[in-house]
Amino acid sequence: MKAETGKHRLPARIAPSGRGKSGVKGAEISDSAVEFVRNQPLLAMSMAVFAGALVARLLGSRAPE
Numbered sequence: 569m570k571a572e573t574g575k576h577r578l579p580a581r582i583a584p585s586g587r588g589k590s591g592v593k594g595a596e597i598s599d600s601a602v603e604f605v606r607n608q609p610l611l612a613m614s615m616a617v618f619a620g621a622l623v624a625r626l627l628g629s630r631a632p633e
Contacts (some may be wrong), residue, residue, distance in 0.1 A: 605612045
C-alpha cells in the first residue's frame with residue numbers, strides 16, 4: 569500500500585519483516601518518521617547532527633579543528 573503525501577508517494581508503513589521492496593532492511597521510511605520531520609524540522613536536524621557526530625566518534629575520525 570502506498571500513501572499519497574503531497575506530490576511524493578511514500579510507503580504507508582514498513583513491511584512486517586522490516587524489509588522494503590528492495591529487500592534491504594529499513595529501506596522504506598514510515599509515515600510517522602516523515603510527519604515527525606515535517607512537524608519538528610529543527611529537532612530532527614539536531615538529532616541528525618548528533619547522530620553523525622556519534623558515528624564519527626565511534627569510527628575514530630575527528631572533525632577538523
